[in-house]
Structures are given as C-alpha cells and as structure tokens.
Amino acid sequence: xxxxxxxxxxxxxxxxxxxxEFDRVCSENDIEYFIIAGTLLGAVRHKGFIPWDDDxxxxxxxxxxxxxxxxxxxxxxxxxxxxxxxxxxxxxxxYAKLRMKNTKFVERASKKSSGPQGVYIDxxxxxxxxxxxxxQRVQSGAAYVLKRxxxxxxxxxxxxxxxxxxxxxxxxxxxxxxxxxxxxxNHWLDRxxxxxxATPTSRMTAFGGSYGYYKExxxxxxxxxxxxxxxxxxxxxxxxxxxxxxTSLYGNYMVPPPVESRVSRxxxxxxxx
Numbered sequence: 001x002x003x004x005x006x007x008x009x010x011x012x013x014x015x016x017x018x019x020x021e022f023d024r025v026c027s028e029n030d031i032e033y034f035i036i037a038g039t040l041l042g043a044v045r046h047k048g049f050i051p052w053d054d055d056x057x058x059x060x061x062x063x064x065x066x067x068x069x070x071x072x073x074x075x076x077x078x079x080x081x082x083x084x085x086x087x088x089x090x091x092x093x094x095y096a097k098l099r100m101k102n103t104k105f106v107e108r109a110s111k112k113s114s115g116p117q118g119v120y121i122d123x124x125x126x127x128x129x130x131x132x133x134x135x136q137r138v139q140s141g142a143a144y145v146l147k148r149x150x151x152x153x154x155x156x157x158x159x160x161x162x163x164x165x166x167x168x169x170x171x172x173x174x175x176x177x178x179x180x181x182x183x184x185x186n187h188w189l190d191r192x193x194x195x196x197x198a199t200p201t202s203r204m205t206a207f208g209g210s211y212g213y214y215k216e217x218x219x220x221x222x223x224x225x226x227x228x229x230x231x232x233x234x235x236x237x238x239x240x241x242x243x244x245x246x247t248s249l250y251g252n253y254m255v256p257p258p259v260e261s262r263v264s265r266x267x268x269x270x271x272x273x
Contacts, residue, residue: 003264003271010273012049014100014119015056016232018080022058022098022121023236025075031068033060034226035236036124037209041246041253048232052262056121058236059206061223062197065125069096083116085150085208086186091115092151094193095208096123104272119273124206128196129217139192140213145173146189147207152177153185211249218245 003011026033035043036059042050049056060068072082081099085091091113099118106117130136152173177185193207202220209216222245228235229242239245246253256262 003268007271007273008054011054011105011119011271012232014103014273015054015121016234018098018100018119018121019056019058019231019236020234021077021080022123023234025072026064026068029067029071029075031060031064032223032226033058033064033068033123033237034223035059035231035238036206036245037211037249039231039236040238040242041250043229043231043236043238044242044246045254045256047230052264054264054266057124058121059124059126059223061204062125062127062194065096065123068123072098081116081118083120086182086190092153093147093208094189095125095206097121098123104270105266106268106270108267108269117270124208126204126206126218126223127193128199128201128220129203129205129213130196130199131201136213139195142192143189143207143213146185146192148173149177149180149185150182150189153182215249 022033025031034040035057037057038050038053038055039057042048042053069082069084076082076098079101081101082096083091083099084096085094091097092110097116097120099116099120101116101118103118105119110117130139189207200220203217204220204223205213205217207213207216218239219241222239222241225240226237227240229238
C-alpha cells in the first residue's frame with residue numbers, strides 16, 4: 001500500500017503522540033526505558049525518524065516492562081490501549097504494542113489477527129542471557145521454535161517463506177501448532193525467556209526483536225547508563241554507549257543505505273489515521 005507524503009507525516013505525528021504518552025506514564029512512575037534499533041539510529045543520524053521508516057521502538061528491562069504492564073490500564077489516557085502477547089490476543093510475539101484508539105494500521109502478515117490494529121509503537125522487554133554459549137544455543141533454539149508455533153496459532157501469515165527447507169519447516173510447525181493448545185506454548189515460551197532473570201548476567205536480549213537472539217543482545221550495564229537525546233520534538237532516553245550498540249547492529253551507521261534500500265518494511269493493507 002502506497003502512502004503519500006502527507007499520510008507518512010500524519011502517521012509519524014501519531015506515533016510521536018503515542019511515544020509522548022508512554023514517556024509520561026514511565027516518568028511519573030519511575031520506570032526506565034530506552035529507544036532502540038532504527039529509532040535510536042534515527043535519533044542519532046536524523047534527530048528523529050529515519051525519513052523512509054515509520055517504526056518507533058523502545059526497550060525495557062523485564063522488571064520495568066512488567067511494572068509498566070501492571071499499571072498501563074489504570075495510568076494510560078483513554079485514547080490508548082496497551083497490547084501484550086499471550087494476554088490481550090492478536091499479538092503473536094513476546095513483546096508489546098502501545099496503540100492509538102480510533103486508528104487502523106493493518107499489515108498483511110497480521111490481517112487475520114483478532115486483536116487491536118491501531119497505529120502503534122513497539123515495546124520490547126529485555127531478558128537475561130546465560131554466560132554459557134551452549135546454554136545460549138539451547139535457549140535461542142527453544143525460543144525460536146516456540147515463537148514460530150505462536151505466530152502460527154495467532155494467524156500470522158508464514159506462507160511467504162521461500163525455499164524447500166523453509167516450507168518443510170513451516171509445514172511441521174503448522175502441524176504441531178494445530179494440536180498443541182496456545183496457552184501451553186505461551187507458558188513454555190514465557191518460562192524460557194525468563195529462565196535466567198534471577199541470575200545476574202552481563203548480557204540481555206529482546207526475544208521479540210526482528211534481528212534475532214544474538215544480534216539483539218546488549219550489555220546489561222547499558223540499560224542503566226542512559227541519557228535523553230532529541231527525537232523530533234521529544235527528548236527520549238537512549239544508551240550513553242549508543243555508538244557501540246549501533247555499530248554492532250548496522251556497522252558504519254552514519255552512512256545511509258543505497259537509495260533502492262530506503263523503503264518501509266511494513267506491508268500495509270489498511271490505514272486509517
């Protein structure tokens with residue numbers, strides 16, 4: 001779905017409004033968070049959104065995420081709705097979205113979802129990663145399989161997977177998803193991603209992130225060393241070590257990608273602003 005320049009700008013203004021509300025609730029309740037991924041890149045390189053992107057992503061430690069989830073319903077303005085995986089329905093990965101009511105932002109992959117479909121920002125909890133590389137492989141593998149089962153149960157479209165091996169995997173996952181109750185899969189995944197949170201570790205990762213277990217990982221200390229930086233007309237918290245983080249994700253991040261790569265990742269089929 002093609003978006004005009006005015007639609008893109010209005011979409012981003014709504015996302016900024018959502019971010020402002022999220023920041024208000026967090027600030028008033030001493031809950032820390034930090035901007036991540038393309039949002040942090042946009043703040044550093046463009047002082048706001050990446051011009052061709054329309055994502056706004058934030059991260060939180062698991063402790064802060066759980067605190068926000070607990071108070072969201074009572075502290076958020078009535079124009080917003082907090083959607084978590086496994087609880088409110090329609091969200092098939094272990095993170096959350098804060099959505100604006102009376103809007104629609106329907107993506108092809110989630111068109112069958114029964115949950116809220118308004119314009120949103122993404123909120124990613126970060127959970128501890130074990131020190132042992134063997135345990136990391138076990139955890140990442142288990143989480144990968146369980147996440148694929150969940151998105152299938154929620155009706156996300158995985159038929160776009162190409163190649164015989166991937167199609168075989170999709171077939172096996174679909175078969176398993178048809179016989180295992182969703183509540184069991186949600187419980188198994190939640191237990192797996194929280195497994196090491198009671199043990200101090202040097203790294204943590206966002207299990208719901210699109211870059212995968214290893215690339216999403218950050219130094220735990222970064223989440224405690226924050227500073228506010230400009231993002232549009234807001235000042236949002238970011239890692240003081242943002243250079244290390246962005247370099248690990250994007251390499252030479254101050255150099256924009258080729259023109260042909262400057263496209264939105266969202267495959268929209270319906271937009272109401």
